[in-house]
Amino acid sequence: MIFAYLKKYLAAILLLLVTTGYGQQKITIEDFTEKGTFSQRSIGGINWMNDGNYYTSLIDNRILKFNIITGETEDVIFDGASLDKQKRINRYQFSADEGKILITTDRQAIYRRSYTADFYIYDLNTKSLTLLSENGRQAYATFSPDGSRVAFTRKNNLYYVNLNDMSEVQVTDTGEAQKIINGSSDWVYEEELSLTKAFCWSPTGEKLAFYTFDESHVKEYNMQKWKDGALYPEDYRYKYPKAGERNAIVTIHIFDLATQKIVDADIGEEWDIYIPRIKWTKTKDLLSVIRLNRLQNKFNILHVNGSTGKSSLAFTQSYSTYVDIDEADDLTYLNDGKHFIISGEKSGFKHLYLYTMEGKLVRQLTSGDWEVKTFIGIDESQRSKPIYYLSTETSPLERQLYKIDLKGRKKTKLSDQPGINSVNMSADFSYYINYHHSANTPINVKLFRTSNNKMIRVLESNEKLKETIASLNLSKKDYFSFKTIDETTLEGYLLKPNDFQEEKQYPVLIYQYSGPGSQNVTNGWAGSHFYWHQLLTQLGYIVAVIDSRGTGSRGVDFQKITYKQLGKYEAEDYIEAAKYLGSQPFVDAKRIGIWGWSYGGYISSLVLFKGAPYFKTAIAVSPVTTWRYYDTIYTERYLQKPQDNPAGYDDNSPITHAAKLEGNFLLIHGTGDDNVHFQNAVNLQNALISAGKQFHSFYYPDRAHGIRKGKNTRTHLYRMMTDYLLGNL
Structure with missing residues (x-):
């Protein structure tokens, strides 16, 4: 008991030194949570x-007009100071x-x-x-x-305003x-399909197409809100x-503005889609x-007559696993009215394809053992009709x-x-802004002329951040790869203490997210929780960031191996990772931990329970603990329905393996989590208690x-979390 007390006391003193900036440790928690x-x-x-x-940009609550070539401010198009009650401009169009x-002003989030x-x-x-x-307040004005x-x-309900007389x-x-x-x-379309604005104007503005969601039969989830000073909590459903x-x-x-009539689109007789x-x-x-079946392995494109609502099936594609929803976002119709471009994974990697309007394949536009990650657009004003895209051809990273x-x-x-590029290209494809960063360089923003691909000028180079980074001597990403027992190569990087010595042994904390199609290991700047990880290196820890099977950018076989059995291969891979790291001379094999958030919290829980004796400690933040508690669209995409694949839901649930806990476990969750419900934490705790396992937990009201x-x-x-690691890893 005395030793345990002294251990925690010393850990608290060390944490105090870190967060107050004494000694050699220079990063404080407040640096990345409060101070910016x-x-x-x-x-x-x-x-x-x-x-x-010209282009415009929102800067300091003003919409400014810039000369593309010189970069000079030509005009203040609108000053937000003129808004009622000094409101801030959230966005503009x-x-x-x-x-x-x-x-847009006074934006208030719902979910x-x-x-x-x-x-x-x-x-x-x-x-x-x-x-x-x-x-009354509105949403998604367009x-x-x-x-x-x-x-x-x-x-x-859906409305529009005639701007000539402001009639509604x-x-x-x-x-x-x-x-x-x-x-x-509804909630699940917003969360899993990134859809909130469920209407769109026709090209001539004569019609409005829109969704209607009948959620009368959808079951409710309720959360209690604990308002300060209230005698009774509020029940939110x-x-x-x-x-x-x-x-x-x-x-x-489809609403016709001229006739004020609504036509129903024929999307087929099947309603569970x-x-x-x-x-x-x-x-x-x-x-x-675009229509998907409930299991999301069959993708259809319907063409609907806007006046009659009648439809025809223009395209269909089926998969043995699931459809990548990016295919829907990449769909681009050409000006000739005869063709469209869409992405697909028929070759085992995501590529671009050209089809006729009737769904006949004209040609595959890109090919190779690499992926098109972002389809930017096609410049149809040029004779060659160049297509612009971002890909992993040079490296999955x-x-x-x-x-x-x-x-x-x-x-x-x-x-x-080398590194990560993203692009904002002008509507006429004359210019593009390139946002580039790499493992050693934060974002550099540059303006290019598209025709000759020449840089016009640098818009932002983040010199101040570079100076801050240099003054703190942050740990560099040390990339590595290793093979698992089945010869699968996994990618990762290490963040080591700046005074790292090969002859010493260090505790290691693995960070992962691991969700289908995700990627943490890239040749890019920072990453999730990067500055906390840097703080941990200053405390003498090595942080390892690793992508397991099921993550993205390496083709269908690597990503979709987890289909119908989420958690199985990911857990196996991190156990293999612990074995590999533990074999390194500079790693203390008895002090390996793992942590993650959301899907990463699910995996860190499962790995600790299944991975004894390779892991000493795990932290799980907001984890799914059984996929039976999660939503339809996400869960069934990867596991099918629980009625059809019960083993896929239960075999790799942390609840199923709770009795195997041997190490230190910290479970953290918010009671107001509308996404991964607090119910997940409650039921995992019950399973651990029933198994007689000691653990730590914390909830955020x-x-x-x-x-x-x-x-x-x-x-x-x-x-x-820092204090917990100091005392338990």
Whole structure:
């Protein structure tokens, strides 16, 4: 008992030294939770102007107009100081003719992506500022193509405003809380399909296509909210379809502004489906509807007549595992009205394909044992019709910019530096902004002319951050790879103490996320929890970041091996990782730990329980503990329904293996987690208690999945995890 007390006392003293900046340790927890010491500057809120010579950006609550060539500020297009009650501009969009600006203010989040806000219309000709609607807060306000109207949703119904007289038209009136949603998505579509704005204008602005969600039969989940000073907690209920349960019934409708009539789109007789995307094609009055079956292994494109609602099946693709939802986002219709481009994994790697409107394959545009990660667009104004995309062709750890013509020829690599590139290309493809970073360099933002791929100027180089990094002498990423028992090569990197000595032995903490298609090991700057990991190296730990099987960028066979048995291969890989690390002369094999958040928390729990005696300690933050508690779209995509694959749900649940716990386990969860419910932590704790296992747990009242809300929350979290490791690893 005395030894244990002294150990914890010394750990607390050491933590105090770290967080107050004494001695050689220079990073404090507050540096990355409160002070913004490592804030990375970038160039955001970019809108390319129609004339091709200017772009605008939101800076210090002002919309500024910049000359592309010189970089000089040409004009202050709108100053947020003129908004009511000194509101901040959250985002903005121009009408097609750039005569008006739609300004989002007072954005209030609902869940991860959904929100309500107050919107304003600013007329650049008259310099007038007008509130979009005085009838209540709105969501997802969007200009019509001609800029004469703005559509939005409010309280489960769809509306639009005629800007000539600011008259408001209600498109639907069936919306009802917890029953019918028009024009916005339900919780599970928002979380798993990244869909919130569930409507779109036709190219001429004559029609509005929109979703309706009937969630009447979807079961509710309830959470209690613990408000300070309240005698009784508030009961919050919302629709959440867990694996195997009923989803909302989704239908697609088309509203004709001229007739004020709604037409129902024919999307087939099967109701237990998903509609991840709708979009208007380049053919007049033709709506594209993407349909997935419940198991998400069959992908269809329907073409719907916008006037009659009649549909035809234009394309179908089936998989033995599951569809990558990126295929829906990559779908691009060409101006000729005869073709579309879409991505697919038929070759075992994600590539781009050209099809006719009838679904006949014309050609595969890209090929090789590498993946197209981002389809940027096609410049149809050029004779060769160049296609721009980011890929892993040079390395799975990198993202490089390429172009190729519509015949799949003349492939050219445009980016010239190792690392990670992302691109914001102007609508006319004349210019692009490249955001580049690498393992040793934070984001550099540069402007390029597309025609000759010449850099015009540097927009941001993060010199201040570079100085901070240099002054702190951060640990460099030391990349490595190793083979598992079945000869699978896994990639990782180590962060070592700056005074690292080969002859010493160090404790190792493995960090992973491991979810399907994810990737933590890249030739990119920082990464999740990077500065906390740096702090741990200053305390004498080695941090190992490793990607297991099931993660992305290495092809279908590597990623989709986990199909129908999530957790099995990931756990095996991290046990193998512990064996490999433990064999290194500089690693103390008796002091190896693992941690993760969300899916990573699921894996860290499972690995500790199944991985004795290779792991001493694990931390699980907001973990799934049984996939039976998680939502339909995500879970069934990878495991099918629990009714059809019960073993896939139970064989690798941490709850199933709770009795095997031998090491130190810290379980952390927010009681207000609308995504991975607190129920997961409660039931794992019950299983551990029933098995007579001692462990540590902590809950954050009313905090959601990210455990951020409230003063000092993240500081408290990282300090608690640091203290736990000091005492238990």
